[in-house]
Amino acid sequence: MVAAKIAPSMLSSDFANLASEADRMLQCGADWLHMDIMDGHFVPNLTIGAPVIQSLRKHTKAYLDCHLMVTNPLDYVEPLGKAGASGFTFHVEVSKDNWQEVVRQIKSKGMRPGVALKPETPIEDVYTLLESENPVEMILVMTVEPGFGGQKFMLEMMDKVRALRKKYPSLDIEVDGGLGPATIDVAASAGANCIVAGSSVFGASDPAQVISLMRKRVEE
């Protein structure tokens, strides 16, 4: 079994109180903080970038799991490395030609490389990134169209998770979009171990309970 990582998506937090929202999530049992970086081009929404990560880093030692929904991930590697990002997950759809360079640079800045795929992207597209000499260390299977929180979980994406888990028993497999108490069972039994959850955690009256329930499902 691969260790569970429960990662509240800070996209659903109160951005005006990011440091205290981050603290609240860590006190509620979060393992990672999921940071959604969007450029208004790869996705039709614009969020935060390196300056905000840098500010947050001054307030917490937590693992900052950055999800880059951007057209040019290479441009973000150096600034995010300096800002104190922990994980750097870029989208395979925009990196077909230069993913080796992206991975190399992420590692050279001391971050952990991951690759994400949109719902319409076949799982076969990430196998070369896992089997190279310089592999990515996490796969993020999007379970909604990237861009916004609060969307409906796409059950069909579990086929990708199952295929990955069968091939790579100890890989970190992250799922993102529509996860919460109602969908965790199917995601955990498919083999996901890193669980991103925005609206279900921030919208809960007891976020700690939601986080611990999700961890239990992954670990049982």
Ligand code: DX5
């Ligand atoms: C969507 C983001 C997600 C989002 C998840 O593009 O990548 O991380 O915040 O939010 P929920 O859990 O509400 O679907």
Ligand code: ZN
């Ligand atoms: Zn995300």
